Amino acid sequence: MKISLCQINPIIGDIEGNKKKIIDGYKKVINDKVDLVIFPELILCGYPPQDLVEKNEFRKAVLKASYEIAEITSETGLLFGTITEQLEEVGTGIYNSAMLCYNGKVQFVQHKSLLPNYDVFDEVRYFESAKEVYIHEFKNEKLGISICEDIWNDSDYWKQRRYSIDPVQSLVDKGATVLLNISASPYAYGRREERREMLSVLTKNDKLPLAYVCCVGAQTDLIFDGGSMCFNSAGELQLLGKIYEEDYLIFDTVKKYEVINNVENSYEEEILNALIMGLSDYAKKSNFTKALVGLSGGIDSALVTYIAVQSFGKENVHVVLMPSEYSSEGSIKDSEKLINNLGISSSLITIQPVFEKIKEVLKDEFNGFEENVTEENLQSRIRGIYLMAISNKKNYMLCTTGNKSEMGVGYATLYGDMNGALGIIADVYKTEVFKICNYINRDKEIIPNEIITKAPSAELRPGQKDEDSLPPYEFLDKILKMYLEEYKEYNEIVEAIGEPETVKKVLRLVDLNEFKRKQAAPALRVTTKAFGYGRRFPIVQKWKR
């Protein structure tokens, strides 16, 4: 069987646009004499559609478009993900479905059985589970169709399974000869290799070929990397879709291909490209054509500026330098070097007169109080005001520059440097920021070495260094990663790295700063646990270990 996998980039809610992409994709490959063309999960509405699913008029529009797609089909099969409804006695009757069409009609519908409801997934909120799975005979093959999570509960692979049923095993038991899985699986570093490994074990054990099609593109904070995969019945990866790009693959289940072993690049390369696609897709899908970054002279804003240049083109990136009396001389010099290296436009706007004026106006109010963090926040907020004013006036997208280490411990000013539409590196630890910058400089110096080598500082008071307030980043990041992503407990972290007092302090800072993160911009997600709606903690709470 010849199967075409259409790895496309949908826009959530853009039913007409996505429909056109599906029809165009189908027509594009039909000349290649394929038997079946397959598209990812919920591709017609975009994934995740979230509460749009609860809108009756939205579901009706999706269903209408689904039937319009069916109408254009010839004898070549077209399988795509959509929302279906089925009136039932109990429950909502709304399903996450794979719809198979040919000869102008919907011929077969398979609902999703396993609904992920952890991390960023809320599918039980919207959908009912399939009550049964069926195979469908088509062109002398028995198709075993599953949707994303359905294939992630294989008892041969998982030690502890999440669900009691295994829909893919049921399809195999019912005599499937080809497995098809349509997915929308957000990327995090390491995830692609995990997919390859799990699907390889499954296809090898079940002795069946598999076509696994994924979407590509970013949806607000979620990054879908593409990388669709085709396996032969020996569990060997035969084809791999492009990464971070749309792609159309043709998989002949009886043909011999060279085995692909490497599916994932270095952390630096993967994450950099993921972030570039993330920012670029946010902008395109929100109609922003120009980007704005506040350049401090530090490494975070330098990296964000580089990413913005890759996403928008250098002629569409503007940076603003906003030194104060506490800024080091290097800050300006290093920023100017970066601006030169990248070939972007810049402005230099001082914050001092406004800082002075505000302090003057608030003098009576602050009478008798010492200078403290208030004045540090003030500087950050004046910069935030400038950037938002320029963004509003010129319709630039303001890129937020905070990293995951800072966001973790709340080392950021709400309504100040946290301003912006999207946290570009808010899921990247400070130590990883250094690694990525070094990677960018692998052939020549793009990000000035001075920016990479100087000690990190917020420059909000004389001689300030991040390490005055925080543990060294190497240490901090280890604690954060264990706590946030590996679900390690206080005792385990102390056992692994020592310094119980520091560990306790860091964990406490993470717990205490939910209120800041609640009001943060969405953060491009590149780990298995990012700040955002995949991580839900009460803002007011008193959990103490």
Add this chain to the structure above:
Amino acid sequence: MKISLCQINPIIGDIEGNKKKIIDGYKKVINDKVDLVIFPELILCGYPPQDLVEKNEFRKAVLKASYEIAEITSETGLLFGTITEQLEEVGTGIYNSAMLCYNGKVQFVQHKSLLPNYDVFDEVRYFESAKEVYIHEFKNEKLGISICEDIWNDSDYWKQRRYSIDPVQSLVDKGATVLLNISASPYAYGRREERREMLSVLTKNDKLPLAYVCCVGAQTDLIFDGGSMCFNSAGELQLLGKIYEEDYLIFDTVKKYEVINNVENSYEEEILNALIMGLSDYAKKSNFTKALVGLSGGIDSALVTYIAVQSFGKENVHVVLMPSEYSSEGSIKDSEKLINNLGISSSLITIQPVFEKIKEVLKDEFNGFEENVTEENLQSRIRGIYLMAISNKKNYMLCTTGNKSEMGVGYATLYGDMNGALGIIADVYKTEVFKICNYINRDKEIIPNEIITKAPSAELRPGQKDEDSLPPYEFLDKILKMYLEEYKEYNEIVEAIGEPETVKKVLRLVDLNEFKRKQAAPALRVTTKAFGYGRRFPIVQKWKR
């Protein structure tokens, strides 16, 4: 059977504090010779614990405290909500449970069967469902124990049921003689009467008495109103717990009480008291003792100030007046009258010099551009900076003053008037704000009539009125309520109130402003659909009707 219902106010995560409250509550009523003392759902960890449940060390601490509670029990039963674990082949093995203790031991555990996973509820994310329900014989009664949602799937009451099983019916079938339901059910106006009606139908049909115990207090944005209920086997409400206060009821299942028919007060009274408790609990649980409000002369900030005075006491509320050249004379005069009426302290700080200074600094940047909404936002952001500076310096809790109508259509400035820790009236429509203010003035003028009667204005440009940009609030609020809370579609709204273009514009504004609401402060929830984590829409999306 004599049952004591302990309607207490827990703090999420404060396991030791909540444990003490449970033990104290148990000891307090034990002299009254009751047979059984019952506490609400997940009372030991507080509801909703959210992702704290995923922390192994958190669950262990909750379980340890549960057994410590069991140890102090005599022959009087103690039933309370807690987290339990049970190692299983599939799934997490984590349960939302009711634990019955007496004679120093845990005697019986019933897990929750129906896990709500809609609106603000995410229970499938954390818990497994009970596989079975059991009755427990105790002091000559057969206890039928259920947890919150378990009782909300009665086929006699609901036309369309959410779940296929009915655990309470199973308990009845198994011979229960007394029904007990431990709950944590967030309040929205009308909800208490709905509870009464549903539970009345159920107890009448099942011919069994019911003790239904709820928690009270606010948890960030969620408001729990208390109002625990006891029904006789004729479906008559016999006892009602205090509203917005802790309470300890004693229900004798064989005693005759006077029937209670009215459980809910007027909208104005209920919501006002809910918001006062909401703000006051946020402050107490976050260790704020003083409140700060930016007083514009408009009705929203006037109402928020009144609520702050009720929550913190007048000596702990400070307001700041920040007029600009566009402020009407009345704004100051009316504010001063309110300040007098409430007996609070105030400062007057001009924004003009800072506004001028910023415009001067940005002059080159804005060369060739017209004045537009940027300058309006600037004024709002300068006010936001002042308020945050005072809040930071003096540790005042900044109260956010935006209403639901504004938040719906995005008529608010991000990092400006949206600043603050908590949206006090962000789930109250503008027209309801007027109603509540009139209710506050029912005996004497507290909120100056001038504030209530003048046309709403942001006062950010000369002669500006809200109705220049928005439809009249009476009309806007109808559209918003139908769209947000009643899930009405475009066509239905137009059919009900006409003006298709205006309706389309308003719906579009709601859809387009997710990005602002993502960065908004949490909003006290008093309707069935508030902005916040119970409403989840993609920020980047192109759904058009």
